[in-house]
Amino acid sequence: MDGALSGAAIHKVIVIGLDGLEPSLVEPMLARGELPHLERLAGTAGLARVATTAPAQTPVAWSTFATGVNPGGHGVFDFLRRDPATYRIDSGLNHYEQKNALLPPKAVNQRRGTTVWDLLTAAGVPSTVLRCPCSYPPDRLRGSLLAGMGVPDLRGGFGTSTYYTAEPDAAARESENLVALADDGLGPVTTHVIGPRNPKTRADHRVEVQLVRASEAGVLTIRSPGEPRELHVREGEWSGWLKVKFKLGPLQSAHGLVRFLLIRRDPTILLYASPVNFDPAAPLFPISAPPEFARKLADGVGKFHTAGFVEDHNGLINERISEEQFLAQCDDAWRERRAMMEHELARFDSGLFYCLFDTPDRVQHMLWRFREPEHPANRGRPETPALATAIEDHYRRSDEVVGQALDHVDDRTLLVVLSDHGFSSFQRQFHLNSWLHREGLLALKPGIAPGHEAGEFLQGIDWEKTRAYAMGLSGVFLNLQGREGRGIVAAEDAEPLRRAIAEKLTGVRDDERGRTAVRSARPRDRVYSGPHVDEAPDVIVDYAPGHRVSWSSSMGGVAGSLHEDNVKKWSGDHCIDPAATPGVLLMNRTFRREGPSLVDLAPTILDAFGVEKGPLMEGSSLKP
Structure with missing residues (x-):
């Protein structure tokens, strides 16, 4: 697998994105021998800090990775944007257009520019792209693409959860719907799952469900017209997926997937529902290219999260779920992504393969405070020593993923392991x-x-x-x-x-x-x-x-x-000075380690296949 980076020798490029890995954490863990697969790569070709974008944000940085241009070239500058004519604040990743009332709305990607997989497609080289940010709506390409950050939940947001309670003084919190329950602590409770809004009336489409206390203590049964008809939820644990269908009109339905966390069953029910994800088997808008790829992937690995923000950080911010329950949901997301990666790598024999693991970024956002006893977010909260190593645990998981990818590397494969930016305290x-x-x-x-x-x-x-x-x-x-x-x-x-x-x-x-x-x-x-x-x-x-x-x-x-x-x-x-938060870059072949930048990755991948870089690409190949 070793050697110099050479276009003639390469028939596969595998890129493993590990969102947010921080060099100042990676480097001492390498020195302690805690990341053996990354250590193997570092020993072969070295470790480099890679310059990120301004600003150092996930959608901005991965868009630069994909296009080889700065944000002025691809048009993604932030998670949010404003309409200067109206001062209305909206998503900076994509938007919807509807030319007239007779035509359905159309999703439009805010990321422009020519991607590396566009150029490979033109050269006849296939690509498999799993969950790259700012790829919704999905790019057409030779190969397969599953869109990542930017895919909305079924209500059109970044992640809208639902909190069910009989408590009279409860109020909805950030990015959350609140549903009041009429619960006497004894009989079944009739309620509903909230779906998309009716664009004309602004009313919510709903699916009725019934909450029934099971005979076993701490267990709730959710009965619905969805699949399964009866979903059993155990107190303190995440349920499996419930597949639901919202009738939007005479000839249109929206299919979604939702999971539940039973916070408390007695004396009255407290229930948390995840954002309703598009069903990959029948999404309201295409989330993959070709459109049937998402369904085929679900057939291979099972149902999975499709919303751009998989990890449910808002539930933790709103203190509806605990750190342990947040991490349990992160574990599920991690297993899904590993299964996707393995499923597609097993079928991958040539071209570009890209898979992003977002979870390290989300875990660091939410749990960095456990590294700093003096952090203001710790005031009034009990110490939780077990969570102080959660970030490093996910770095070790990242290393395991790299080991899994290495199993698919031969002497004609270029492996790239990359984080888009680092991390710091806030x-x-x-x-x-x-x-x-x-x-x-x-x-x-x-x-x-x-x-x-x-x-x-x-x-x-x-x-x-x-x-x-x-x-x-x-x-x-x-x-x-x-x-x-x-x-x-x-x-x-x-x-x-x-x-x-x-x-x-x-x-x-x-x-x-x-x-x-x-x-x-x-x-x-x-x-x-x-x-x-x-x-x-x-x-x-x-x-x-x-x-x-x-x-x-x-x-x-x-x-x-x-x-x-x-x-x-x-x-x-x-989101600090980009010079203070570079990412991490490793390869299995020697590369230029002086001053690499995210704009260099697309030219490097193209050079590996002997394809000329795009005329607007600003970086250069890292071939030594």
């Missing part, structure tokens, strides 16, 4: 909109004060007096004439204002902590190039490790302070 929030307000660049409507009154989604902003505003995780937008619906910044003033904001933001300190919160800020023309630069934030903000834009500012809110502790269970992050 202890402090920076209220970027509050800073803009204090600098006189953002104004609130008369009578509205910063804080709760200002609301979210940019609703509290007085656009007639606002020159700059923030939303999303990556930067600042100017309220530009001719671009924003109520813009006031003249075109000739835009560039000086970008520079002025960047200069003032650079080096902003968190005086309470006595350290820098913002390492630097840069006008977008110093960060991006390409046809989609006009869609980027006007100023890109690079946070110091330990800091990040606040939850409030990311959703278009204006808080009352500049800095605040992050007390959420989402306690680790990577």
